[in-house]
Amino acid sequence: MPRLDKVAQIPKPEQIFFFKSCVASNKYPGIEACGTESLRLLGVEPVESEEQTCCGGFVTFANVAAPTASMPAVARNLSLAEEKNLDTCVVCNGCWTFLNEFGHFMNHNEEVKASVNMMLNMMGRSYEGSGQVFHIAELFYRLKDDIAKKVKRPLAGVRAATHYGCHYLGGGKYSAIDDAQMPSYMEELIELMGGTVVPYTANRECCGTGFTQIINGKDLSLEHTQRKLDSVREADPDLLIVQCPYCHSQLDRVQQQLNFRQGTDYQTPVLHIAQLVGMALGVPEGKLAFAAHISGRKRLEEVWDRVGR
Amino acid sequence: MAKKTLIIGGGIAGITAAQKIAQNGGTALLIEKEGHLGGNFAKLTYTFPVLADAKGIVTREIKTAEELAGIEILPRTTLESCRGEAGNFTVELGTPSGRRTEQVAAIVVAAGFHYMEPTAYTEYAYGRSAKVVTSLEFEKMAAEGRLPQGPARVVFVHCVGSRDKAKGYRYCSKICCSYSAKHAIMLKQANPEAKAYVFYIDIRALGKGYEEFIREAMEKYNVRYIRGRVAKVIESGDKLLVRAEDSLIGNPVEVEADLVVLASAMEPPQGSRALAGILGIATDEYGFFREAEANVRPCHSSKEGIFLAGSCTQPMEIAAAVAMGGLAASEALILSR
Numbered sequence: 001m002p003r004l005d006k007v008a009q010i011p012k013p014e015q016i017f018f019f020k021s022c023v024a025s026n027k028y029p030g031i032e033a034c035g036t037e038s039l040r041l042l043g044v045e046p047v048e049s050e051e052q053t054c055c056g057g058f059v060t061f062a063n064v065a066a067p068t069a070s071m072p073a074v075a076r077n078l079s080l081a082e083e084k085n086l087d088t089c090v091v092c093n094g095c096w097t098f099l100n101e102f103g104h105f106m107n108h109n110e111e112v113k114a115s116v117n118m119m120l121n122m123m124g125r126s127y128e129g130s131g132q133v134f135h136i137a138e139l140f141y142r143l144k145d146d147i148a149k150k151v152k153r154p155l156a157g158v159r160a161a162t163h164y165g166c167h168y169l170g171g172g173k174y175s176a177i178d179d180a181q182m183p184s185y186m187e188e189l190i191e192l193m194g195g196t197v198v199p200y201t202a203n204r205e206c207c208g209t210g211f212t213q214i215i216n217g218k219d220l221s222l223e224h225t226q227r228k229l230d231s232v233r234e235a236d237p238d239l240l241i242v243q244c245p246y247c248h249s250q251l252d253r254v255q256q257q258l259n260f261r262q263g264t265d266y267q268t269p270v271l272h273i274a275q276l277v278g279m280a281l282g283v284p285e286g287k288l289a290f291a292a293h294i295s296g297r298k299r300l301e302e303v304w305d306r307v308g309r
Numbered sequence: 310m311a312k313k314t315l316i317i318g319g320g321i322a323g324i325t326a327a328q329k330i331a332q333n334g335g336t337a338l339l340i341e342k343e344g345h346l347g348g349n350f351a352k353l354t355y356t357f358p359v360l361a362d363a364k365g366i367v368t369r370e371i372k373t374a375e376e377l378a379g380i381e382i383l384p385r386t387t388l389e390s391c392r393g394e395a396g397n398f399t400v401e402l403g404t405p406s407g408r409r410t411e412q413v414a415a416i417v418v419a420a421g422f423h424y425m426e427p428t429a430y431t432e433y434a435y436g437r438s439a440k441v442v443t444s445l446e447f448e449k450m451a452a453e454g455r456l457p458q459g460p461a462r463v464v465f466v467h468c469v470g471s472r473d474k475a476k477g478y479r480y481c482s483k484i485c486c487s488y489s490a491k492h493a494i495m496l497k498q499a500n501p502e503a504k505a506y507v508f509y510i511d512i513r514a515l516g517k518g519y520e521e522f523i524r525e526a527m528e529k530y531n532v533r534y535i536r537g538r539v540a541k542v543i544e545s546g547d548k549l550l551v552r553a554e555d556s557l558i559g560n561p562v563e564v565e566a567d568l569v570v571l572a573s574a575m576e577p578p579q580g581s582r583a584l585a586g587i588l589g590i591a592t593d594e595y596g597f598f599r600e601a602e603a604n605v606r607p608c609h610s611s612k613e614g615i616f617l618a619g620s621c622t623q624p625m626e627i628a629a630a631v632a633m634g635g636l637a638a639s640e641a642l643i644l645s646r
Contacts, residue, residue: 181541182431201545 002141002178002185010134010142010177017081017131018046019099021092022054023245024272030289031245034278035091035136041150041281042143046089049080055090057098061211067102071112072119074102075127079120088133091274093167093244099133100175135168137243137273138177141185148192152282153307155195160276161237162186162197163228163251165244166206186241186273193280202231207247214250222261225254229266238303240270248272255295269296269303285309312414312645313338314638315400317388317584320348321367321627322619323419324374325634326641331379335642338411339374340386340402346371348421349620350627352445354452357491357626358514358522391416391588395614396644415614415641418598419634420584422620425470425477425574433466433571434542440549441542441569444485447492456499461567463496464551465489465507466539470574472510478574478595483624485572486513490526492570497530505532506564508539508553535562542569575624590615598622608637616640 016039024031036046055077056070078099081088090096106113107129117126140147164183168176178185182204187197208214208225229251232240242248248270255266271279275288290300314330316323319341327337345351353363374380383404390401398416402409424445427435435441442450450456457463467485470477486509493505507526512534514523526532537554544550551564577596578584585592591599591611598617601609608616618637619630 179431182437201543201550204541204543 002183002188003176006177007138007142010138011087012142013044013087015045015047015084015086016134016139017084017086017088018048019055019077019081019088019090019095019133020048020052021090021095021245022058023094023249024091027249028245028272028275028289028292030278030287030292031091031248031272031274033287033289034272034283035089035274037283037287038274038277038281039089039136039139041283042146044139044143047084047086051080052077055092055095055098057094058211060098062215063212071102071106072116074099075106075116075120076123076125078103078129078131078133079125079127081131082128083125087131089136089139090133091136091243091245091272093135093165094246096133096135096175097167103129103133104174133175135243137186137189140189140273140277141177144189144192147189147277147281151193151280153280155190155193155276155280155307157306158195158239158303159198159237160190160195160239160241161200161232161235162190162203163207163240163242163247164204165242165247168243169204186243189273189277190241193277195276198235198237200231200235200237202228205231207242207244207250208254209246209250221250222254222258225250226258229255229258229268232268233266237268238299239276240268241273241276242270243273245272252293252295267296267299269293269300279307312336312396313411314415314417314641314645315340315388315398315411315413316417316419318348318419318421318578318619318621319343319346319382319384320419320421320619320630321350321370322421322621322630322634322637323348323417324370325631326417326419326618326638327380327382328370328374328377329635329638330642330645331374331377333638333642334379335638335645336379336381338381338383338413340383340388342385342387344384346374346382346384349424352448354448355491355495357487358518360491360494388584388587395612398614414645415616416588417616417618417634417637417641418584418588418590418610418621419618419637420578420581420598420621422575422624423578425576427469427571427573429476430469430571432541433469433539433569434544434549435571438542438544438549438569440567441571443571443573444488444492445573447570451492451495451499454499456496457503457567458500460502460504461500462504462506462565463493463568463570464539464549464564464566465493465505465570465572466551467507467509467572468538468574469571470576471572478576480595480624481513482572482575483513484575484626487519487522487626489570489572490514490523490532493526493532494530497532505530506551506566507532507534508537508551509534510536510538537562542566575620578621581621588612588615608633608640614644 056073059065213221252270471482616637
């Protein structure tokens with residue numbers, strides 16, 4: 001059960017600071033296009049900033065930059081939202097965990113906050129720790145009644161499986177709006193948009209990206225993804241719904257790699273929850289940017305035929 | 310005539326305290342909130358580290374208490390208020406036939422413990438899958454002859470709620486290593502075809518007979534011990550998949566299971582803080598009753614004239630609860646002369 005006490009604490013804002021994700025922007029532009037478009041349809045105006053940078057998560061966890069170096073990046077990015085007096089909305093589990101965890105760390109360590117602010121002051125900025133960071137899936141869950149009312153393309157006959165991703169499941173100690181070990185809000189969203197949820201055994205398994213494993217330990221990474229994909233294929237959903245562009249990229253692209261290396265035939269389309277909500281709310285087909293998707297394109301076309309373009 | 314001692318809780322510590330007071334010329338008033346005596350002991354099938362008939366032993370001890378002239382037993386009774394001081398307390402009791410006021414010289418708190426409901430451990434599918442049970446439920450299954458039949462695989466998970474800073478209690482519940490071995494042996498005795506797996510962090514089987522007991526589970530009953538904490542229990546068809554790390558070889562392991570038994574933590578009895586409030590005694594950070602001095606005055610509460618016995622002070626095995634019941638009784642007798 002989603003933790004209703006926490007859900008109720010999420011405001012229904014008129015505006016929200018829309019935090020762009022490096023992976024989503026570069027690999028699957030449909031995620032941000034659908035995210036902003038869907039929020040608008042639900043009455044929330046997304047506000048973007050040209051000055052925003054990468055959250056800093058990847059460079060930190062890949063050991064390219066020390067946490068002390070990326071902490072000011074987090075503070076700076078959050079200060080962009082603060083100066084507009086807005087909360088932040090992210091589309092990526094990485095951004096979500098990183099901004100939330102480092103924000104939490106700075107907010108509870110005055111010395112760290114002060115030293116970060118010394119650096120920010122040189123840029124003419126400061127970090128207060130006044131705003132909150134929500135995942136777009138959480139905002140969608142908060143706005144679920146509005147979504148239910150505004151469904152244009154009901155997902156009737158669409159069988160969808162979910163994948164929440166480790167950095168929501170594991171990183172959700174302070175922030176998750178759900179039982180972080182066994183969340184269920186995406187399932188609820190799928191059902192209220194008219195779709196059918198398909199359970200599968202490896203639901204809570206990692207996608208295999210393992211942050212840098214896909215780069216540094218590719219064989220391990222592929223082996224793990226294959227286990228996940230085998231379990232997905234057994235349940236045979238029309239769509240696999242993720243909420244993180246890293247998971248998205250791994251689960252979508254590794255299907256093709258495995259098919260090429262091993263002669264397998266994995267063909268499950270992977271969609272971000274923002275794209276699924278966009279699809280249901282009637283966002284124009286072009287904005288979903290399915291041209292960027294690799295696996296299961298035929299099946300995706302069949303889904304389109306079923307829900308109507 | 311000697312003044313009375315009020316004993317709160319009719320488990321093995323409270324029963325022992327009542328027996329010793331009566332056998333030494335005192336008078337005990339034993340109140341129990343349930344309808345019958347025996348407490349957690351009465352829910353067991355076998356004792357450990359010696360596999361003896363638990364029901365038989367506890368029935369014998371209850372009978373002894375019932376037959377002693379100096380003990381009055383009040384089932385379905387709770388303490389409602391307490392005034393006064395050591396040697397002269399006025400207590401009000403809520404009994405099925407109404408409120409009753411008593412004068413007592415001393416009070417022994419033997420409120421027992423509660424097995425934690427591991428509802429926070431959703432990663433172990435507790436509450437979602439009927440095939441994931443607590444150790445207490447396993448005892449009940451064993452007593453009712455409902456243990457898995459045929460070549461079933463049963464996985465025992467240690468430290469569910471114990472030694473867990475994140476979601477449970479920081480302390481070790483002390484008895485789980487031994488009772489999980491007992492459960493595995495019970496399973497193998499009832500069904501030699503079954504396979505038993507125990508996931509442990511380390512084995513805490515201190516004292517005479519305990520280490521031997523665990524060894525017997527491993528060597529005589531072929532219970533497979535795997536060092537590692539279980540990460541998740543996944544439902545897969547009509548089976549359960551138990552994912553863990555074997556930390557001795559550093560590899561992930563997966564066991565397909567028909568039943569998973571969670572050794573849930575011993576926690577303070579329900580309502581312990583409210584009871585402490587009525588009595589005016591201190592509890593610790595967990596809600597266990599706090600002893601005045603841990604080593605040589607383990608049964609003195611923070612208030613004179615109120616004594617503690619058994620697992621309402623900390624997780625302990627039956628033998629320790631019995632010893633503490635006896636000690637609390639002799640302290641109470643000093644005040645009731």
